Amino acid sequence: MKKRTAFTMIELVMVIVVLGIVASIGAEIVTKLYENYLRTRAINQLQSQTEITLEQIAKRLQFRIKDSVRASDDNGTTWSALPSAIVGFGIIEWIGISNESFLGEWDGASVVPGWSGLIDMEHANTALATLTLETPGSRLDFANNTINALTNNTVTMDVAGTNRPAIIFKGTKPGTFANYYPPTPTYENNVTCIANNCAANPTTFSLPGGLANLNGNANGDLYEQYYLVHTAYALVPIGGANDFNLTLRYNYQPWAGEAYDDAAVVAAERILAEHVSTFRIRQDGDVVRIKLCIHDNNQSGNFDFSACKEKVIY
Structure with a gap:
């Protein structure tokens, strides 16, 4: 008569425990990989969006009438020449x-x-x-x-x-x-x-x-x-101080009495970037420097990344 052997209860319990440990480690690794993927994707998207927005602004500012550039930090109530202003x-x-x-x-x-x-x-x-x-x-x-x-x-x-x-x-x-x-x-x-x-x-x-x-x-x-x-062109932030949309207004003629805040101009504005946290521009001589930061606003999970870039325009 053949003697048959089988796993003991202790052996079965040990196998289940080991498999549970391996599964938990594997799940954690998969979760970490997915989170890293989301972070990488979010950072790459923010960097691309920031670069594209800066390029759009730079191409328009490159062909500016230099002594026509002006800035306001009180919603257009007062204006100053850009060399004497740092626009936040x-x-x-x-x-x-x-x-x-x-x-x-x-x-x-x-x-x-x-x-x-x-x-x-x-x-x-x-x-x-x-x-x-x-x-x-x-x-x-x-x-x-x-x-x-x-x-x-x-x-x-x-x-x-x-x-x-x-x-x-x-x-x-x-x-x-x-x-x-x-x-x-x-x-x-x-x-x-x-x-x-x-x-x-x-x-x-x-x-x-x-x-x-x-x-x-x-x-x-x-x-x-x-x-x-x-x-003429106007870059106008819409929203809060640390989370706003940067908009572009155009196709208006100041020499015809039109202004950047006319209703028709506002209605036709274009959003260049959403969830902007920082937009600064300053002029030194004929050189204009722009800094732009866009944040993720928790769109990719429970984290809020930000990408910042600067561009120089002559």
């Missing part, structure tokens, strides 16, 4: 060069700039009597097409009764940043094409409001070099 939880506003329309279009042979940035002072079309300026090398019809597209046809040089782009001369301008904004914008010169027809007059500006008087005499002031502008 505050607003920054500037007028942007119309770089997109400067790049121009393909004319069938080459890419032609929309505007050249130069006025031919000796040309017959440059005359205060007719309020026209000759800008050689320009294709104002190309520039106008681009501005139309960027503003949903609300800013144009070939339709009467709409907001117009403006030129800002590079010459010395007395005054301060306040001269760019309502209630008394004075540095911008409204421009259209002659007879509101850019295709027929692609190199000549018309000045329906005349030239701005910058030096205080009775005559308008004319300089050889200019920038074309079609919008």
